[in-house]
Amino acid sequence: MTVNPELQKNNELLQRFKETRNRTLELVKNLEKDDFVVQTAAYMSPPKWHIGHVSWIYEAIISKIDKNYQFHSKELSEYLNSYYQQFGAP
Template sequence: MNRNKLLQTLFKTCRQRTSTICKPLEVEDYIPQPTIDVSPPKWHLGHTTWFFEAFVLEPYFKDYQLYDDDFAYLFN
């Protein structure tokens, strides 16, 4: 399996697992921050996607273009 296909498969597997974990949540559960020590699930979904983009796609794919430059500030 080539590197691109492997990365795509790993990312999809991770995203599917995350979707399974979040399945019992209601829409309202994604928005509020329940306590100061816990970020909402919606932030975690964005953070893991940004992490993959910043530490896998950007450094290893020379023509990769960031989805949004502000994500590094929002999710780091």
């Protein structure tokens, strides 16, 4: 049986993404709901922003690879695209 190398590569990438996402959620599992929105210093963003930003950047990259990909929420680009202008204007 021949395995499609591209499919295998995509499956490996998906697995690594899932492992990373699970680890991230494990790290924040003990935070209270309010902990996700508190900005503890002017130079820091709250955990909610970081988690959302990482999700958005994955979607932005996937949308460049797969032209049929549908964003979960296009409005998130307005909030999370603060540095990555190559992905389009916020």
